[in-house]
Amino acid sequence: MSSTPVPTRLLPVAAAVLVAGLVPLGTLAASAASPLVLRDAGGAAVFSGDAAAYPSFATADFADGCPAGTRDGARLTVAAGGSTVVVSATVPVNGGAAVSVPMGSSFSAAVPSGTTAATLSLECLVLSSGIPSSVVSVVSVPVTLTAAGWSVPGQPRPTPTTAPTTAAPSPSASASVGPDPAATVTATPRASASTTPVPVAAGGSDLAVTGAQVAGVAGLGALLAVVAGFVLRSRARRRAVARD
Structure with missing residues (x-):
């Protein structure tokens, strides 16, 4: 069984189509491999917290860095309810190295009251005399807001620490015990059982009279x-x- 040969003149066109299809796939893979990672002051990744805390987290890190042509600076924004609020200062970018932007706000201060969903984004900038002339949002993460705080959907939350269930130890016999109030009352002196009664003189004198x-x-x-x-x-x- 014979196969129909592909015309040689069509090979460059096929190669171009293949490359054009692989580029978006590579971009998606890179984006999925390097998400925006939120970290606390100790450098640990966090996925939830107090929405009213200031700031809500310490830094947002992006390993891929800013793309070429937008490496003058980077910042964070929060979009919710049809508005976008800048929630960090603009930090310098070192070429294509990883970007770390400190958070400068709380979520509750950046979104309208009653908002339950927001989007946190890292933007790379082109600056002209210190003013952004071009802004590119390179990576984003969704944020769910509730009365209890904020969280990233689909990410684990820290397990709350439970109180120990071991019963408190009983006081030991050597423990210091306070004085018994009843024991501090001075008892009324009583006559000794071995004491012989001494007769008193009939004349009413208080002097004792011997036998x-x-x-x-x-x-x-x-x-x-x-x-x-x-x-x-x-x-x-x-x-x-x-x-x-």
């Missing part, structure tokens, strides 16, 4: 009683004699 003193007083009283008896008997005999 020997009591015995002496009792003996003296007995002696006085005997003497009084003798005296009374002597008086009775004298009266009897006087009557006789």
